[in-house]
Amino acid sequence: MPRAVTVVFMHGINASDLNFAAPMRELLTYALPRKLRSYVKYQSVFWADIVRGRSQSYLQQARTSARMVDSPYRRRVVEGLGDAAAYQKTRKRDNSAYFAIQDRVSQALKDADAAGDPQRPLIFICHSLGCHIASSYAWDINRLKQMSDEDLAKWGEPETERLARELRSASPFRTLDTFAGLVTMGSNMPLFTFTFGPDRVFPITHNFKDGRSPAFPGRGLPERILSRAQWINFYSANDLLGYPLKPLNAAYGGEDRLIDRQVFSEGHIRARVLSPNFNVMRAHLGYWTNRTVIRESARLIARIMTAEDAP
Numbered sequence: 001m002p003r004a005v006t007v008v009f010m011h012g013i014n015a016s017d018l019n020f021a022a023p024m025r026e027l028l029t030y031a032l033p034r035k036l037r038s039y040v041k042y043q044s045v046f047w048a049d050i051v052r053g054r055s056q057s058y059l060q061q062a063r064t065s066a067r068m069v070d071s072p073y074r075r076r077v078v079e080g081l082g083d084a085a086a087y088q089k090t091r092k093r094d095n096s097a098y099f100a101i102q103d104r105v106s107q108a109l110k111d112a113d114a115a116g117d118p119q120r121p122l123i124f125i126c127h128s129l130g131c132h133i134a135s136s137y138a139w140d141i142n143r144l145k146q147m148s149d150e151d152l153a154k155w156g157e158p159e160t161e162r163l164a165r166e167l168r169s170a171s172p173f174r175t176l177d178t179f180a181g182l183v184t185m186g187s188n189m190p191l192f193t194f195t196f197g198p199d200r201v202f203p204i205t206h207n208f209k210d211g212r213s214p215a216f217p218g219r220g221l222p223e224r225i226l227s228r229a230q231w232i233n234f235y236s237a238n239d240l241l242g243y244p245l246k247p248l249n250a251a252y253g254g255e256d257r258l259i260d261r262q263v264f265s266e267g268h269i270r271a272r273v274l275s276p277n278f279n280v281m282r283a284h285l286g287y288w289t290n291r292t293v294i295r296e297s298a299r300l301i302a303r304i305m306t307a308e309d310a311p
Helices: 022-031 034-039 048-065 073-088 097-113 129-145 149-155 158-168 269-271 282-288 291-305
Strands: 004-008 040-045 121-128 179-185 230-235 259-260
Touching: 004 022, 004 097, 022 040, 022 097, 022 282, 022 291, 040 073, 048 073, 048 097, 048 129, 048 149, 097 129, 097 259, 121 129, 121 158, 121 291, 129 179, 149 282, 158 269, 259 282, 282 291
Parallel strands: 004 040, 004 121, 121 179, 179 230, 230 259
Antiparallel strands: none
8 A cells, every 4th residue: 555645845036926836736646646646745835925025125125215227137136146145044043034934844844744644754845945945954853853951951042942842742754754755956055055165065864973863864764665765856957046966075976865867947949949048047947847857756756655565
């Protein structure tokens, strides 16, 4: 019998539609074998509203006080860069877009967990900045759930301590112990690593020297599902905001569970006929309905669902 799974979608920069995942959700459903479709629960994380008000407020002020000329291109640049700039980790949680967005992810997982299946495998499908959000969220939750009371006392942040203690009694699904699959599309994660340099950047599959288990795959997965856990990173050569991950460093390059997959997210004909300059935005936004992305994502979902079926 197939194992029920939850697929969580997360958007990237410039998103404004609450139903951003609807086209991909529909295509994935049809790409899955008919007998498996009823075993998939879909959930979406919409976080743009947390930071969009700040960028729009600035643009309004700039238009009125500095007579700045407005245009759709300017809004796209300000909102896009503003989204990325806002998601910067701070030590304090007060008025932090970073933690507000992470709280939105936590709430989505709580909503999905309400079905009462604490062992349900979890799969993230993320786009653009959403890839960095999912990766950093998994990293932070993995660290929090393994912190001792002594570590929490040294941290000195009451809200962080409360969240860490909450995780100790949460379900394996909620603590990402059933994290079984990750699909990243048009990922700009490498751009967030330049502050530290490659020697201090590790994937969420990293094993720590202090004995902490990695964030992915989840440590609570059954052996057969664990053997099929995979991270697929889709990118297009014409996408200026999406990049392969393995060239980052040896830790990423040597990770067997991570696959960099180049696709023509802008479309095969456009990629061959038009100049790359005409394909940049189409390439960055085209993953959601790209045939290869849909097919391989559905295949990953199906492999996890059927991992425990009899041969």
